[in-house]
Amino acid sequence: MLQEVTAEIEKTAKAVVNEIHTALPGEIVSFDGATATVKPIGQYVTSDGVSLSYPTITEAPVCFPYCQSAGVGIAFPVKKGDSCIIIISEVELDAWRSGAASEGSLRFDLTSAMVIPGLLDGGSDAAVRATKQNAVIVTGGDTEVIVSGNGCEINAGSTIFKVSDSGVNIEGNVTVVGDVKVGSVSFKNHTHTDSIGGKTQKPE
Known part of the structure; x- marks a missing residue:
């Protein structure tokens, strides 16, 4: 019972x-x-x-x-x-x-x-590399962004943009719409002093 x-x-x-x-x-x-x-x-x-x-x-x-x-x-x-x-x-x-x-x-x-x-049944290459590099890796097709203690890298195939403590490094072509300044000096509007004390024209 x-x-x-x-x-x-x-x-x-x-x-x-x-x-x-x-x-x-x-x-x-x-x-x-x-x-x-x-x-x-x-x-x-x-x-x-x-x-x-x-x-x-x-x-x-x-x-x-x-x-x-x-x-x-x-x-x-x-x-x-x-x-x-x-x-x-x-x-x-x-x-x-x-x-x-x-x-x-x-x-x-x-x-x-x-x-x-996002549950992975077989892992991913990005997850493996992120673990090895102690990094955050964001992928989108053939483009990826890697953020780690060494800085940030954007890899878009033949163009690579790197930012680190030592500065910025770009591999590939650069196209700028607008102005570029180095300090307070405009790339588009700067002039130089010529050999007789006058001013040169702006870059064309």
Whole structure:
């Protein structure tokens, strides 16, 4: 009798736990710039012991490193097929979304999912180099920005711009629209004193 009660309690506990969702990997199905539709990876087990695929989750808010009050942050593309982390809120998101009180009492439910894009299943070359160089590396196609204790480098293929404690170094062509000043001397409007004490014309 005691064993039967224990087994029944264990079964009930497992059924409850199986309905508590915390975090799981997922795949982006679509993204509209504000919310994402995501597909959790893996399966869950029902109280009857049946394994089922997770349902697709819609209108999940996406987390970016961004400060809304200051309007400062980083945004990057989120595309169909990208991996992500799906985090399930302990409380419903109604109050956070609209300020209205929650109408239900669902906790750890898939309907209250939030998404962090950028989960890597195989790492990346930029992450490896950033770790080795103790640097922040921002990549965009063939262009990248590297910020480290040695300074900042912008690498755009054949053009490289480096800023360090020793100064600025540019490899490649430079085109300036406007004026360039060295100290207070204008590159466009400066003149020289000629051999008889007069002033030369401005550069053309």
